[in-house]
Amino acid sequence: MSNDPEKQANQLLQCLTQDKMRIGFLFGAGCPYSVNAGSNTPLIPDIKGLTETVAKKVCCKDYKEPWRNIxxxxxxxxxxxxxxxxxxxxxxxxxxxxxTGDVRGLSKTTLEKLETGICEEIIKCVSKDLPDKTTPYHNFASWVGSIDRTYSVEIFTTNYDLLIEQALEDFRVPFFDGFVGARQPFFDSHAIEFDNLPPRWARLWKIHGSINWRSSIDDSFKVFRTDIEKGGNVVIHPSHLKYEQSRKMPYLAMMDQLRKFLSTPSSAMIVVGYSFGDQHLNDVIVQSLQGTPSTAVFALMYGPLKNYTSAVSLAKERGNLSILAEDGTVTGTRKQIWRELDEQPDSLLPSGAIEWTKGAKEDDPWKASFKLGDFNFFGAFLQDIAGKKA
Structure with missing residues (x-):
């Protein structure tokens, strides 16, 4: 069985051009990885690359054996x-x-030093600036600021970097991220729960923390935002915390926001750069969609469907989770390849969304390659929409 890529892309286009729909985005590690830092080097490595880089740096110090133990x-x-x-x-x-003792051959001092070393190397790896204002992040920021909306755009990300913040600020798009204050902005869950800011303010929810978040060293577990260079307890991937601690930290508050958004009827979320490798996050998405059939999630995947077995498996169980990959799709719980055509279609979509190619033989069909799973193409797609709205 086959599916029409033009139809799927048009549904996506309709979501992105409506000003009265609740729309959200989930950006994963594939987004910063797609930004070219020069010589075809990604600006920030993906999770695999980040793991390899940190391992190399940490094992060059005094942490080789503790790292190996873990x-x-x-x-x-x-x-x-x-x-x-x-x-x-x-x-x-x-x-x-x-x-005060050891656990599995590791002392508290060793574990504390290892944690500090890992966090320091992560910060070094992801503390990067966007090279110019033509990146897909800037195209996204331009789109966010181009439409007067009934509801705020909600941005969720598993990334620790500050690239979204940079792009939004470069285009003077106001946003709220759960922190309030000026000298040392602090995380305030009440400000999130009773959020009455205007719709023109985007909402930014950093699910796995950020390289410029720090937590207090006492038992209050307060979280504040500061300069990257400042030391302290970096709040990166804080899902290990006990429940009572997590309630005071951003982690559960951010997850609650994701659950709340997906549980709001007639909402749409677009996923880019996320491969569905976080089981807890996947559970929240699937459970929320199960309880809200009118909400739709479009997951735009880079490369072929075969690379995303977890995502395909989830989409086969949830009719309102659609996987759109380079060579096919899972929509309405059915896995299908893209439809082949005898003649090249006269597409009305923004250029680059779908690439149609034909073989060398005269009777070879036209085959589609869905490109929006590449954050660069998705950014260009948004730029085209923003240009038409301007």
């Missing part, structure tokens, strides 16, 4: 290829248990 523990627990977030969560979990 990885072996995860291997024994069935995680054959742990990423940096798995490793950081395990380090923190053991640190909470260790007390």
């Amino acid at each position: 990885c072996l523990q995860l291997n024994e627990d069935g995680n054959s290829n742990p990423n940096i977030e798995d490793i950081l969560s395990r380090v923190r979990g053991l640190k909470d248990l260790v007390g």
Whole structure:
């Protein structure tokens, strides 16, 4: 069976051009990875690249054996290829248990130094600026600011970097991220729950924390925003925290916002750069969609469907989760390839959204390649929409 890529892209276009629809975005590690820093080098590596970079740096110091110990523990627990977030969560979990003795051959001091070393290297890797104002992030920011909306655009991201903030500020798009204050902005969950800011303000929810968030060193577990260069307890991937701590931290508040958005009828969310590798996040998405059939999620995937077995499996169970990949789709729980045509279609979509190619033989069909899973093409898609609205 086959599906029409033009039809799917047009549904996406309709969502992006309506000013009265609740619309949100979920940006994953594939977004900063798509930005070229020169010589075809990604501005920020993906999770795999980040893990390899941090491992190389950390193991050059005094943490080689503790790092190896943690990885072996995860291997024994069935995680054959742990990423940096798995490793950081395990380090923190053991640190909470260790007390004054050792746990699994690691002391509290060793675990604290390992955690600090990992966080320092993560900050070095992702503390990057966008090279100019022509990036897909800037195209996205331009689109956000181009339409007067009934409801605010809600932006969710698993990334720790400050690229979204930079782009929004470059285009003078106001946004609220859960922090209030001026000298040392602090996280305020009440400001999120009773948010009455104008719709022109975007909302930015950083699910896995940020390189410029710090937590207090006392038992109050307060979180504040500061300069990247300042030390302290960096709030990156804080899902290891106990429930009572998490309630005071941004993590659960951000997840609650995601759940709230997806549970609002007739909302639409567009996912870019996220491969559905976070089980907790996946659970929130699927459970929310199950309870709200009128909400739709469009997951735009880079490359072929075969690379995203988890996403395909989830979409086969939820009719309102659509996976749109380069060579096919899962929509309405059905996995299908893109339709082939005898003649080149006269597309009305923005250029670059779908690439049609024909083989060398005269009777070869025209085949579609869906390009919007590439953040660069998606940014150009948004730029075209913003230009028509201007």
